[in-house]
Amino acid sequence: MRVYIEPANILIYEEQASSGKKAKGWFGGFCECGGTLIQRTWHNINGRDILISECDRCWRFKLIAFVEYEVYEVSDVVSFNRNNLREFFKSFLSEAEYEAVMTKIAGKNYNYSAFSRAKKRFEEMGLDIDSFLKLI
Numbered sequence: 001m002r003v004y005i006e007p008a009n010i011l012i013y014e015e016q017a018s019s020g021k022k023a024k025g026w027f028g029g030f031c032e033c034g035g036t037l038i039q040r041t042w043h044n045i046n047g048r049d050i051l052i053s054e055c056d057r058c059w060r061f062k063l064i065a066f067v068e069y070e071v072y073e074v075s076d077v078v079s080f081n082r083n084n085l086r087e088f089f090k091s092f093l094s095e096a097e098y099e100a101v102m103t104k105i106a107g108k109n110y111n112y113s114a115f116s117r118a119k120k121r122f123e124e125m126g127l128d129i130d131s132f133l134k135l136i
């Protein structure tokens with residue numbers, strides 16, 4: 001999974017989440033659409049320094065992972081913003097877990113055990129589901 005959560009600058013990479021530090025540079029390379037990649041955030045996950053950049057033309061996100069200053073991987077990242085963050089929950093959780101999470105944020109009676117399973121799945125990546133839900 002290579003997922004970037006824009007509102008919180010969180011990268012999820014190899015099942016680990018990392019909250020990024022704002023990049024100081026700006027040029028992140030060229031996108032295949034011909035646009036310029038603009039540096040957004042730096043992350044460190046599993047010993048890799050990872051730069052997230054955004055294309056100024058097609059608005060796609062890319063990652064470049066480095067190991068000891070050598071490029072280890074360049075790939076596309078699926079990004080989510082406030083408008084489609086629910087899609088991330090939908091793709092990541094089971095149907096019952098997703099249902100429970102959405103019912104909880106609607107303030108209705110929710111399936112407690114399905115919600116705690118969802119909470120645990122977030123915890124395993126190093127994320128707190130409650131602070132995440134505030135973004136929706």
Ligand SMILES: [Zn+2]
Pocket residue numbers: 031032033034035055056057058059060
């Ligand atoms: Zn592009």
